[in-house]
Amino acid sequence: MKTTPTNRSDTRQRSVTATLTLSMLLASLGTSIANIALPTLARTFSVPLEQVRWVVVAYLTGLTISTLLAGQLGDRLGLKRVLVAGLILFGCASLTCGLASDFRILVCARAAQGVGAACLMTLSMALMRETAGETRLGRAMGLLGTVSALGTALGPSLGGLVIATTGWRGVFIVLVPLTVAASIFAIVALPADRPRDRIASVPLKTVLNARLMPNLIVNVLVAAVMMTTLVVGPFHLGLGIGLTDLQTGLVMTVGPLISIVTGVPSGRLVDAHGARPALLSGLAMLAAGTLLLALAAIVGNVAGYILAIAVLTPGYQLFQSANNMMTLANVAQERRGTVSGLLGLSRNIGLIVGASMMAALFAFSSGAADPSLASPAAIRLGTAATFASAGGLMIVALATVLAAGLRRR
Structure with missing residues (x-):
């Protein structure tokens, strides 16, 4: 049976997608896998x-500062050339972290890893934007979001398992063979870059325009709200409600489990019905979810909290x-790398x-500089006020998108 050009093209695209998702998985694992090893x-x-928190801060600092430059x-x-270079740097830095005998070397290596x-x-x-077909672009972006959530959620549990079996050095060294595999896949599977003489340097001011700015602003607001759930949630559940x-x-x-399940279906909805709707x-789901979180905090109900997360998380995806x-x-x-960097920077x-x-x-x-010293009632009040403010940010984000649409018309 002959292999048709269409089948070859589909196989090639699956190889490209697997390479890019593995690369995204490595970066998100690096964000969270070391947290469990801090003590x-x-x-x-x-x-x-x-x-010791600098082990985490150094990674995030290197990631944030370098996103736009990348x-x-x-x-x-x-794009391919720099991705492969990034994989090599990530792998070498991971190995250095695992072999570090001095805390300063570990922190510097974590910054390089970032x-x-x-x-x-x-x-x-x-590269996903460049290689995915127009009819599958939404689900491709949804897949990257799912993998990012999977890596962040998997990091602590994987790190705990590795520490229990190999010690703290294994938390970093376990990333090395995965990075080697991703590097080989990237070299073999990704399409060749265009010739150097056709790739122009694009000034940043020509990329930042009225069409792009609303998307970046909204990205900042949504990322702030999602981080709020990760920062405030444990205080509310542990101190406000009294969970172990x-x-x-x-x-x-x-939340991470829902992200994993809803990522690709969300992309399919985007492909089917359009990006703006x-x-x-x-x-709208993010606004509803944050306001439900505020209400659940007042009631002090775990079921209400989970219901709110079940509304918020698919909205985020x-x-x-x-x-x-x-x-x-x-x-x-010639501008996709820069714009992707701006998206990452805004996030x-x-x-x-x-x-x-x-x-x-x-x-x-909560009425206390140290929330751990506040009463359960004060924790619940602080949680409600914080998520109500987060809901206000989502209403601002909705207004920003609607205003941008009116300006374009």
């Missing part, structure tokens, strides 16, 4: 807990697929805002 690292290197380098030097992860996240999205650590952990896994629907598709849909090929800024400003709002609303 062990503090004991091993004899550093206080306030200092996209620009991809546009200038070729720089490599910026290439993986940014250029995977740009195990129960809190189980409830907190509901899906974007508005996703934001729908938003992510639609917003990524809208942002990259009409971007010229990281939103995560920082959620982890700092929204966390500060929660502490203020």
Whole structure:
């Protein structure tokens, strides 16, 4: 039986998709896999807990600072070339982390790992836009979102298993063979870059325009809200409602599990009905979910909290697929890396805002500088106030998208 060109094309696209999803998985695993090892690292290197957090902060700093640069380098030097370089850097940095004998070396290696992860996240999205067909672009973006959620959710549990069997060094070394495999796949499966002389350097000011800015602003707001659920949720469930650590952990896994299940279907909805209706629907679900979280906090009900997460999380997946598709849909090929970098940068800024400003709002609303010292009633009140504010941010995001649509008309 002969292999038709269509079958060869489908096989090639599946290979490309597998390579890009593995790259995204590695970057998201790097974000969360080391968190479980922080107490062990503090004991091993004899550093206080306030200092050992730099193992996480260094990675996020390298990721955030390098995201836009990775996209620009991809546009200038070729998306495949820079992705492969990012994989090599990520793998070498992971190995250095696993072999580190000094805490400062570990932190520096984690920063380098974050720089490599910026290439993986940014250029995977740009290459997916370049290689996926127009009719499958939404589900392709949804798949990347699903893999990102899977890596973040899987990181702590995988890290705990590795520490129990091999020690803390295994948390970093386990990423090395996966990175080697992804590098080989990228070299073999990804389409060749265009010739260097056809790849132009694009000034940032020519990319940031009135069409793009609303998508980036909304991306910041949504990322801030999602980080708020991760920061405030454990305090509310543990101190406000009185769940045990195990129960809190189980409830907190509901969101990532829903993300995994709803990612690709959300992309299919975007392909079927268009990005703009899906974007508005996703934001409306995010607004409803945050307001339900505020209501559940007042009631102090675990079932209400889970119901709110069940509304919020599919809304986020729908938003992510639609917003990524809208942002990259009409971007010229020589600018896709830069625009993907801007998407990643806006997301990281939103995560920082959620982890700092929204966390500060929660502490203020709880009436205690240290929320762990507040009463359960004060924790619930602070949670309600914080998520009500998050709902306000989602209403602002909806207004931003609607206003941008009116301006275009």
